[in-house]
Amino acid sequence: MMRRVAVTGLGLVTPVGSGTREEPWQGPWKALLEGKSGARRIDERFDVSDLACKIGAPVPREGDLAFNADDWVPPKEQRRMEDFIIFGMGAAEMALADSGLPLDTEEQKERTGVLIGSGIGGLDGIAQTTQLMNEKGPRKVSPFFIPSCLINLASGQVSMKHGLKGPNHSVVTACATGVHAIGDAARLIAFGDADAMVAGGTESSICRIGYAGFLACKALTTGFNDNPEAASRPYDKDRDGFLMGEGAGIIVLEEMEQAKARGAKIYGEVIGYGLSGDAYHVTAPAEDGNGGYRAMEMAMKRAGVAASDIGYVNAHGTSTPLGDEAELRAVERLFGSDADGLVMSSTKSSVGHLLGAAGAIEAIYSLLAMHDGICPATLNLDNPSVETPINLAAKEPVEKQVDCVLSNSFGFGGTNASVIMRKV
Amino acid sequence: MSDIEARVQKITVEHLDVDAAKVEPKASFIDDLGADSLDIVELVMAFEEEFDIEIPDDAAETIQTVGDAINFIKERQS
Numbered sequence: 001m002m003r004r005v006a007v008t009g010l011g012l013v014t015p016v017g018s019g020t021r022e023e024p025w026q027g028p029w030k031a032l033l034e035g036k037s038g039a040r041r042i043d044e045r046f047d048v049s050d051l052a053c054k055i056g057a058p059v060p061r062e063g064d065l066a067f068n069a070d071d072w073v074p075p076k077e078q079r080r081m082e083d084f085i086i087f088g089m090g091a092a093e094m095a096l097a098d099s100g101l102p103l104d105t106e107e108q109k110e111r112t113g114v115l116i117g118s119g120i121g122g123l124d125g126i127a128q129t130t131q132l133m134n135e136k137g138p139r140k141v142s143p144f145f146i147p148s149c150l151i152n153l154a155s156g157q158v159s160m161k162h163g164l165k166g167p168n169h170s171v172v173t174a175c176a177t178g179v180h181a182i183g184d185a186a187r188l189i190a191f192g193d194a195d196a197m198v199a200g201g202t203e204s205s206i207c208r209i210g211y212a213g214f215l216a217c218k219a220l221t222t223g224f225n226d227n228p229e230a231a232s233r234p235y236d237k238d239r240d241g242f243l244m245g246e247g248a249g250i251i252v253l254e255e256m257e258q259a260k261a262r263g264a265k266i267y268g269e270v271i272g273y274g275l276s277g278d279a280y281h282v283t284a285p286a287e288d289g290n291g292g293y294r295a296m297e298m299a300m301k302r303a304g305v306a307a308s309d310i311g312y313v314n315a316h317g318t319s320t321p322l323g324d325e326a327e328l329r330a331v332e333r334l335f336g337s338d339a340d341g342l343v344m345s346s347t348k349s350s351v352g353h354l355l356g357a358a359g360a361i362e363a364i365y366s367l368l369a370m371h372d373g374i375c376p377a378t379l380n381l382d383n384p385s386v387e388t389p390i391n392l393a394a395k396e397p398v399e400k401q402v403d404c405v406l407s408n409s410f411g412f413g414g415t416n417a418s419v420i421m422r423k424v
Numbered sequence: 425m426s427d428i429e430a431r432v433q434k435i436t437v438e439h440l441d442v443d444a445a446k447v448e449p450k451a452s453f454i455d456d457l458g459a460d461s462l463d464i465v466e467l468v469m470a471f472e473e474e475f476d477i478e479i480p481d482d483a484a485e486t487i488q489t490v491g492d493a494i495n496f497i498k499e500r501q502s
Contacts, residue, residue: 074441075441076439076440076441140469142466142469143462143466144462144466147462
């Protein structure tokens with residue numbers, strides 16, 4: 001008998017704001033619902049003069065809802081971690097504070113694990129250190145270079161900070177990372193390998209080599225450098241590629257009976273998880289959306305729900321010409337007549353594409369849509385490129401009581417993941 | 425305190441995030457100042473940079489205390 005898995009804590013570090021220990025998600029969620037955009041010029045971050053894309057959605061470091069690294073990691077330690085680890089440390093601590101998960105005894109610590117993934121981890125650190133080595137020689141490479149860049153060090157650092165001695169694991173599946181992390185962590189609890197897991201994704205790839213690489217793949221938006229907030233426009237006929245975001249989404253998963261017994265606040269239950277491969281192309285999605293279709297279908301079968309039970313879909317919808325329509329057609333095909341009335345939106349229109357963190361923050365948005373009875377909007381959707389019976393929540397959130405949500409994430413390499421959660 | 429001692433102290437304080445008062449010649453980097461093996465590698469690199477010297481790995485292994493570092497640097501610079 002598989003054990004049931006509850007979500008009891010959330011933490012957000014996003015381009016439209018970050019949470020705190022007291023309010024781990026409220027600020028950034030409100031900003032999302034208000035239609036805020038995290039898009040801006042990134043000239044201050046690095047030289048963009050020779051890059052075709054000069055915009056991104058960085059995590060604000062000053063002003064309202066700013067992320068202050070010093071709040072989460074001592075300055076001395078920050079030099080030994082790339083930003084993706086620092087974002088993950090912040091979001092994990094928010095989620096743990098939100099959950100009130102008891103970690104007093106040795107047994108509680110040994111039964112709590114960490115599974116945080118990232119798409120490309122310390123990409124900027126690898127690039128900078130390579131340059132340093134080439135200019136000044138290998139003896140100038142810091143002993144902290146490798147542990148500051150390794151993807152599983154987000155899980156490692158979180159475990160050390162909070163004394164979490166259960167399974168310590170990580171996921172690297174490009175833009176599907178966040179969903180895979182949550183789905184796999186939920187299974188560790190369902191199987192009895194842990195009673196609680198800190199799970200999600202984190203990413204910090206807004207750097208020159210990241211832009212150069214994604215631009216070479218023709219994946220980034222290039223036509224909106226003078227109007228950044230209009231750049232991320234999923235399903236719109238003028239979309240021309242994704243807007244790079246950064247940040248972290250981390251949740252606390254907990255065995256259902258333990259969560260209920262201690263009176264924890266339960267945001268939802270993870271009831272379905274589906275995974276598939278396209279076996280088609282390194283960067284392009286299969287045009288018929290078959291991989292995504294099968295991931296969603298598997299998740300629904302596992303969850304034991306019908307399409308008519310699902311009230312909101314947080315789409316992968318990256319604002320790329322091929323991907324958006326492939327996913328939309330797959331959802332239409334899977335939902336059949338139930339597509340009429342379904343609300344599906346892409347929150348990447350606000351925060352951009354957080355790559356390995358995307359699936360995790362979007363799972364959080366899906367839970368909050370259920371929590372507050374409101375589905376966030378797809379910004380900039382002026383002229384849909386295709387007709388659909390699905391309500392894409394164009395430009396405005398849709399108020400709707402939702403009891404069951406589905407979130408999709410698809411990644412380079414043709415990897416697809418879907419997670420289904422329901423109200424408890 | 426000599427110029428070398430002051431500079432060694434400053435670098436040690438910056439890298440190990442400890443009180444300057446604790447960084448005295450007999451203080452052990454590991455036992456008294458909370459450094460681990462990676463911290464020591466980083467510290468030695470910082471001394472090399474600051475004093476424009478090379479500290480070979482076998483010599484680095486003999487640097488256990490703040491005084492060891494000061495003495496090594498003094499010898500190299502004299």
